[in-house]
Amino acid sequence: MIITGKAGYQINAALIVENGSDLPPATAVEDGGDGPESRRRWFVDELKKGRKLRRSDLENRFGISIATAKRDIADLDADIEFVGTGKAGYYAAVSSQK
Secondary structure: OEEEEOOEEEEOOOOEEOOOOOOOOEEOOOOOOOOHHHHHHHHHHHHHOOOOEOHHHHHHHHOOOHHHHHHHHHOOOOOEEEEOOHHHOEEEEOOOOO
16 A cells, blocks of 8 residues: 655555545545655745745645655755755755856
8 A cells, every 4th residue: 555665655556445436436646746746846946936945945845754855855966956054055956057
């Protein structure tokens, strides 16, 4: 039922839940809602708008753990860069002029 992997815990996409009604059965939608891809997309989109984000912004926005936020950010290393140091630092979109 639960798959663990690089993206953290996820419901198995092959799982089908029958609800006993005339409605179509519910199936797990890969990366639906607040999944890893949508979180990463939101983070990069906000950075491209010029916002300076920290890891805690991702945690607070999606209600995820520090470990999950770190994993999401690590998967974006080609699209973002860390500016500054420590708690005073923030993430920014990678400039295309590099």
